[in-house]
Amino acid sequence: MTIERIAPALFVLLWSTGWIVARYAAPHADPLFFLCLRYVSAAAVFVVFCMIVRAEWPQTRAQWWHATFSGVLLHAIYLGGVWWAIAHGVPTALSGLIAALQPLLTATVAPFVVGERLSGGQKLGIGLGLIGLMIAIVPNLMALEPEQIAAATVPLIVNVVAMIAVTAGTLYQKRYLQTGDLRTIATLQYLGAFVVTAPFVLLLEDMRIVWNFEVFVALAWSVFGLSLLAVALLLYLIRRGQVSRAASLIYLVPPTVAIQAFLYFGEELTLPMIVGTLVVVLGVYLTNRKPKAVLPT
Numbered sequence: 001m002t003i004e005r006i007a008p009a010l011f012v013l014l015w016s017t018g019w020i021v022a023r024y025a026a027p028h029a030d031p032l033f034f035l036c037l038r039y040v041s042a043a044a045v046f047v048v049f050c051m052i053v054r055a056e057w058p059q060t061r062a063q064w065w066h067a068t069f070s071g072v073l074l075h076a077i078y079l080g081g082v083w084w085a086i087a088h089g090v091p092t093a094l095s096g097l098i099a100a101l102q103p104l105l106t107a108t109v110a111p112f113v114v115g116e117r118l119s120g121g122q123k124l125g126i127g128l129g130l131i132g133l134m135i136a137i138v139p140n141l142m143a144l145e146p147e148q149i150a151a152a153t154v155p156l157i158v159n160v161v162a163m164i165a166v167t168a169g170t171l172y173q174k175r176y177l178q179t180g181d182l183r184t185i186a187t188l189q190y191l192g193a194f195v196v197t198a199p200f201v202l203l204l205e206d207m208r209i210v211w212n213f214e215v216f217v218a219l220a221w222s223v224f225g226l227s228l229l230a231v232a233l234l235l236y237l238i239r240r241g242q243v244s245r246a247a248s249l250i251y252l253v254p255p256t257v258a259i260q261a262f263l264y265f266g267e268e269l270t271l272p273m274i275v276g277t278l279v280v281v282l283g284v285y286l287t288n289r290k291p292k293a294v295l296p297t
Contacts, residue, residue: 007233007240012249014230016256017221019096020264022083025218030205031083032197037209037219039075039194042227046187055183064188066176071189073169074231076196081162084204085155096254098159100133103249103287105167113171125286128279136255136276173238182235190227252284 025034049055058064086095107126111117118126177185201207209215237249255277262269 007237008249011230011233011237012252012256014225014233015249016253016260018079018226018230019253019257020260021218021222021226022086023261023265024214025222026087028212028215028218029209030201030207031087032080032201033205033207033209034215034219034222035075035079035083036194036197036201038222038227039190039197041219041223043187043190043194045223045228046183046190050181050183050187053183055181057184058180058188063180066172067180067185067188068192070169070172070177070185071192072196073165073172075189075193077165078162078169079193080197080200081158081165085159085162088155090155090159095159096137096257098156098163099166100254101130102163102167102170104130105164106170109167109171113175122287125283128283128286130283132276132279132281132283133254134276135279136258136273139270139272170238173235177235178239182232182239186228186231186235189231249284252280255280 022031025031050057058067082095082099103126107118107123255273258269258273259277
């Protein structure tokens with residue numbers, strides 16, 4: 001079994017654990033401060049690794065800029081926005097729904113930015129993914145009190161901006177970083193994310209963190225499981241195929257999180273969530289299915 005075959009499923013499984021990590025870490029650390037620690041740690045690990053394997057660094061100033069700026073979009077604004085929004089009242093289900101709108105936005109913008117054209121089956125798959133996501137999440141949203149939504153207006157806006165940022169970062173990665181060593185690119189991305197996030201930590205937070213077992217586990221998994229493996233897989237998928245296909249995998253993340261929450265925390269796994277997940281899986285399959293080769297006549 002090749003990495004190309006297992007990469008999509010492995011990416012979804014790893015990426016979805018970010019929500020579990022957030023739940024573990026939130027009571028013990030300020031979100032942006034925790035992310036800064038994650039960025040610095042990930043960058044340090046990548047630097048050592050790049051030195052050991054003698055990975056090639058970007059050769060031009062433009063390449064350094066593209067790598068660094070993509071990290072600002074993919075990590076500083078996206079992760080920072082989502083973590084801050086959840087910490088300030090945005091319900092997890094609603095945040096997941098906003099983040100999962102990325103594939104639809106990506107598919108809409110990709111033809112104009114990177115010249116991708118989607119087939120009818122891919123458009124149908126993206127539409128089914130959105131429908132399945134709505135089936136899975138809307139019943140939970142209907143149970144929320146209006147006051148809960150009203151109190152989170154600003155965090156909701158931040159969450160939407162974060163979703164737009166990761167869409168822009170994915171497209172930026174596809175357009176400007178199709179060449180170069182992914183290991184050194186990832187290093188620069190985390191350094192860029194840290195430089196942009198650190199001032200907001202000083203302005204908005206008290207740098208609160210309680211060093212206990214939960215924090216150590218959350219930080220270790222954030223660095224090695226998410227920042228190294230999951231992000232490397234995302235960059236690999238973007239480089240190997242259509243950006244819309246890679247983005248469509250995000251549809252699978254909220255249902256996968258719900259399953260993990262059921263297994264780890266005993267949260268209820270409802271019938272709409274199960275049905276919606278099946279529809280999402282069908283949608284992602286249609287979006288990522290390779291077209292049949294046409295035999296010459």
